[in-house]
Amino acid sequence: MEIFDNLFLGLSVAISPINLVYLMLGSLIGMIIGIIPGFGPAAGLSILLPLTFGMDPTGAIIMLAAIYYGAMYGGTITSILLNTPGESAVVASTFDGFPLAQQGRAGPALVMQAVASFVGGTVGVILISVLAATFATVTRNFGPPEFFMLVMMGIVTLVVLIGENWRYGAISALIGFAIGTVGVDLETGIQRFTFGSAELISGVGFIPIAIGLFGLGELFYAFYQGLHRAGSGGIIQYQSEDRFWPTIRDWLDSRLAFVRGSILGFCIGVVPGAGATVASLMAYSIEKSSSRTPEKFGKGAMEGLVAPECANNAASSGAMVPLLTLGIPGSASTAVLLAALLMWxxxxxxxxxxxxxxxxxxxxxxxxxxxxxxxxxxxxxIPLFVLFIKLPYRILAPAVILVCTMGTFSVHGSIVEVWLMVGAGVIGFFMKLYGFSPAATVLALVLGPLAEETLRQTLIISRGSPWIFIERGMSLGILIITLGVIVFGIWMGRSRKKLRARMT
Amino acid sequence: MRLHKTISVAARALALAGAVLIPTLSSGAATADNYPSERLNWTIAFGPGGGNDIMSRTIISILEKYKLYPGEIVAQNRSGGSGAVGWGYLFNQKGNPYHISSTSGSFITTPLKAKTPWTPTSFVPVALLAADDLVLVVNKTSKIKDFDQFIKEAKATPLAIGGMGAVNVDFIVPTLLAEKAGFKFDYVSFNKQGELTTALLSSALDAMVANPGDVAGLLESGDLRALGFSGTKTPDSLKGVPTFGEKGFELGISMPRGVVLPPDAPKEAQEWWIATMKKVVEKPEWAEYVKKHELTETVLWGDEFGKFLGTSQDEFARILKASGAIK
Structure with missing residues (x-):
């Protein structure tokens, strides 16, 4: 078997002592980089890149790649503990991760997310080893029409997330779409809502808005509730921490989420663009709509954490496929890795x-x-992180503000973005107070501009004809799946209502 | 000039008085005989790992390796607003010969996009060292086999040509080519190179312009086909590909990778740096850098470089105004 020959060759390279050191170093750095919100893998990689100038390329890429996928492990930790996603791919992990922590199940939630990251990452690598060439053809067929269809699929899944309070959810998403229009119009170069500020030319970033809405918003809400006077306990009054390991029930509930999340994540991850974000969103909504107890989602369902976690880690492996097989970067982080390859x-x-x-x-x-x-x-x-949230609030709150500010500032070194974050924090507080959905806002902020760009690119290419979406095979395929998801969702909703009607 | 002399006389007097222990006092008082004598601040207007960063650090490592700069060199990344922040910082160091920065494409496009207080010609030009030029490529499945056929097809039916960004050389190059060759086309702008390349691979686009380095692997494997090159001399990796000029469509435009000093920097400093950069480009490390990054070695010194910046800026402004991208 050629694959085993190749892997054996690879293993003989990877387990040389110096490469193992690089690997461990990279994993550790990645994890730490992931934990700091804002300071994501792309920023971390580009800062460490110059250090690899004189290194052997193989050792260097092993280290940089470890930073890259290691950051995905760390990224979820603040989602679970502080309800603050450090990047768009871990927004979906806050939906059930944070409620789990609030219920005193931070330990099991963190363990499950680590295992889910491991499963997703490993399934991803297995698929790279076996099917990289096959998946490269997927990438090859992915032009703007297909991309637009995929983004639409992501937007459709937003509806599932918005849940019962759909009016507020829709308003939240529209706010996100509106923020997404700031910046240079990609096709004409005309500036929109930049008010002459050079900092706004490239648009309003995800990081300041997400960190503000979630991190600061949560913090302001805690002040509002008077938690700072409570003395001890975290951002939210965490209930007593009972156990560290997940229960058998947790494992049983999430067994299918592991499989579905990982495979879905990888398949979407091989598409250059917002792979990991769309993947984690879709994994979550598939898990919710195929669950027999969808009402548990958003209130601490373990499978609601496992699915997006498997998906975003598998997607980060998937993003290596276009890089390795075509030399095309699928994300900001793999673009830095590509620059590294060129540099060496x-x-x-x-x-x-x-x-x-x-x-x-x-x-x-x-x-x-x-x-x-x-x-x-x-x-x-994990025990260390669990200790962290038990810190007295008067110590924790300033630390969170510091981390949020530094994380935001570190991305572009821009004070304007820090003010944006503070503004988003105030809005986030009111959203939380009145039951709006910050998640819908930040996801719309990521998906909106992508949808606009890819739609306009498509229509320029087709000279205005919408038929291009069904003329191209892969685009038609995604369209059919999206329609299938919508029909399935409606049908599931109906049959559930009937079931409930029969039971009462 | 008189002010400089007065200050330098004062500085010497101070030196005589025994104030040599505080060299910072003489800041801004550079003269031909004592420049450079202080720490150099190299502003990189972009984040680490980008093209501008790599070039700056390559030059700095050459300066250090061959001890071409007598003092310490501190490189600092001041990114933001597509270079507006970093070059704005340099702009504020008026007359100070101990600040320097490297330029790239945004040096011309950013002032056109945003209301920056500076323009490319505000600075004291040292040297243009290399140029980023673009290669015109099609998918291997395309029926277009060479440059002449491309022009013929483009004249028959407007093609969809992709590139990076709307206010960018990627838009300027095909537009100028179309102007000169007399065809119309639809420009499709992308934000990320990955999406642009896959759009071409998926045959959604008819053609695209790209930096040779970004498509070298795909050209070598035969997945993409190179038709023409916008620079004056084709790099080794594109052997056999004609330049637009050879086909009779000289564009005379490229992204300047050069070095500039702050506005009003003294003449001595400009001359010192021209002499020094002449040494830098002769070193093997520089040749290796140019080759590795598929740049075209285009060298212009001092005011020649300044003139080049001026004409590029005017040409960019003319085309972008015509397209409505800027006012």
Whole structure:
């Protein structure tokens, strides 16, 4: 079997002592980078990139890749503990992760997210090893029409998230779409709502808005509730911490979420663009709509945390496919990795894996080891994080403000973005007070501009004809799946109502 | 000039008086005989890992390796607003010869997009070292096989040509080509190189313009086909590909990768840096950098570079005004 030959070659490269050191170092740094909201893998990678100038390329890529997927492990921790997603791919993890923490189940939630990250990451690497070439053809067929259809699918799933309070949910999403229109109009270059500010030309970023709405908003709400006077306990009055390990029930509830989340995540992750965000959203909504107890979602359902976690980690592996097989970066982080490949004098492209097998397979093999290392690090570190939320509030609150501010500032070193974050914090407080959905806002902020860009690109290419969406095979396929999801959702909703009607 | 002399006389007097222990006092008082004598602040107007950052750090490492700069060099990334922040900072260091920065495409486009207090010609030009030029590519499945056929097809039916951004050289290059060759086309702007390349691979686009480095792998594997190159000399990796000029469509435009000093920097400093950069570009490390990043070595010194910036800026402004992207 060629695959085993390749993997064996890769493993022999990856387990050389120096490469193992790089791997462990990368995993640790990645995890820490992931934990700080705002300071995501793309920023972390580009700061550490110059250090790899003189390193052996294989060792360097093993380290940088470990930082990249390691950040996905760490990223969820603030989602669960502080209800603050550090990047768009972990927004879906706040839906059930934070309620679990509030119920005193922070330990099991963190363990499950580490395991889910491990499963998602490992399934992703297995699929890279076996099917990278096959998935490269998916990437090859993905133009603006397909991209638009995929984004529409993501927007449809927003509806599932909005839940019962749909009027407020829709308003929240529209606010996000509105914020997303700020910046340069991609097709004409005309500036929209920038008020002459150079900082707003590239638009309002996800980070200041998400950190403001979630992190600061949650904090202001806690002040409003008078938690700062309560003395101890976290941002929210956490109930007593009973156990660390997940229960058998947790495992049983999430067994299918592991499988569905990982495979879905990888498949969407191979698409260049907002793969991980759309993947985690869809994984969540599929899990919710196929669940027999959808009412538990958003109130601490373990499978509602596992599915998006598997998906975003599998997607971050999936994003390596276009990088390794075509030399195309699928995300901001893989773009930095691509810059690294160029810097070391490699030529990324379809021939990379043939011409540099020990490099490519060394990287793939190291990802198996890296995921194991990260699982071990996570389990080891979780008790520390659980301690963190038990800190007295008077210590925790300033620390959270500091982390939010520094995280936001570190992205572009922009004070304007810090003020945006503070403004978003005030809005986030009122959203929480009146039951709006900050998640819908930030996801609309990510998906809205993508939808606009890809739709306009498509229509320029087709010279205004919408038929292009059904003329192209893959675009038609995604359209049919989306329609199927909508019909299935309505049908499930109806049959559930009937069931309930019969029971009462 | 008189002011400078007065200050330098004063500085020397101070030096005689034994104030040499506080060298910072003489800041801004550079003269031919003692420049450079202080720490150099190298402003990088973009984040780490980008094209501008890599070029700056390559030059700095050459300066350090061959001890071309006598003092310490501190590189600082001041990113934000597509270079508006970093170059704005340099702009504020008027007359100070111990600040320097490297330029890239945004050096021309950012002042056109935003109301920056500076324009490319506000600065004291040192040297244009290299240029980012673009290659015109099609999918391997395209029926267009070469440049002549491209022009023919483009004249028959407008093609969809993709590139990065609307206020960018990616838009300027095909527009100028279309102007000169007499065809019309639909420009499709993208935000991310990955999405642009896959759009071409999926045959949604008819053609695209890209930096040679971004498509080198796909050209080598035969997935994409190169038709023409916008620069004056084709890089090694694109052997056999004609330049637009060879086909009779000289564009005379490219993204300047150069070095500038703050406005009103003294003449001595400008001359010192021209002499020094002449040494830098002769080193093997520089040749390797240019080759690795598929840049075209285009060298212009001092005021020649300034003139080049001026004409590029005017040409960009003319085309972007015509397209309605800027007012």
């Amino acid at each position: 004098g490699l030529k990324p492209g379809p021939l990379l894996m043939e011409q540099n097998p020990e490099f490519a397979w060394g990287l793939v093999a190291s990802m198996y080891l890296g995921n194991m290392a990260l699982l071990a690090i996570s389990i080891f570190a």
